[in-house]
Every structure is written in C-alpha cells, then in structure tokens.
Amino acid sequence: MLQLTDPFLRKIKECQGxxxxxxxxxxxxxxxxxxxxKVDENGVIKYRGxxxxxxxxxxxKLILEKGHRSGLSIHPGVTKMYxxxx
Numbered sequence: 441m442l443q444l445t446d447p448f449l450r451k452i453k454e455c456q457g458x459x460x461x462x463x464x465x466x467x468x469x470x471x472x473x474x475x476x477x478k479v480d481e482n483g484v485i486k487y488r489g490x491x492x493x494x495x496x497x498x499x500x501k502l503i504l505e506k507g508h509r510s511g512l513s514i515h516p517g518v519t520k521m522y523x524x525x526x
Contacts, residue, residue, distance in 0.1 A: 448506070451499060452491060453484050459494035 456462050462485055468474035469485075477487050485492045493500060 448503065449482065449484060449491070451502075452493060453482065455494040455496040455499050456485050456492065458496065462492055462494055465492075 465474060465477045466479070466485060469477050469479060477485060477492070478489075480486055493503065
C-alpha cells in the first residue's frame with residue numbers, strides 16, 4: 441500500500457483539492473450518498489480502491505512519463521517474443 445510519504449501520492453492528494461469534480465464527489469462521500477468513492481486513511485480520494493488522478497495536466501503528464509520510463513513498461517520486441525515462444 442502506498443504511504444503519504446510517496447511523492448506521487450502527496451502530489452495527487454494536493455491536486456485533488458483543486459479538482460472541482462472530485463470536490464463534488466467528496467461532498468457526496470461526506471453526506472453518505474456515494475458508495476463507489478471513498479477517502480482512504482491518508483485523505484486520498486479513491487474510486488473502488490483506485491486512486492483518483494485529478495484533472496491537472498502537469499500531474500497527468502508526470503505520471504505518464506514516469507510509467508513509460510519504468511522498467512516494467514518495456515516491450516521485449518517481436519523478435520525476442522518470437523524466440524521466447526519458439
């Protein structure tokens with residue numbers, strides 16, 4: 441589980457406060473009228489257990505760039521895949 445010490449989670453939480461739609465959802469959560477959205481122990485808004493990324497272009501770009509640079513996103517290529525399957 442991500443902790444609030446994670447820089448992305450801190451930035452997401454900060455930006456969630458600036459997202460009008462998420463703030464509307466937060467009001468519904470507090471009124472008990474929303475069941476799919478929750479606020480976790482760190483104060484981060486989640487939808488069905490997944491972090492809600494606010495509509496902040498710079499933050500979304502940062503997350504996408506980080507994901508593309510991750511070692512987990514590397515595609516082995518057709519030749520290697522063919523050799524592995526062979």
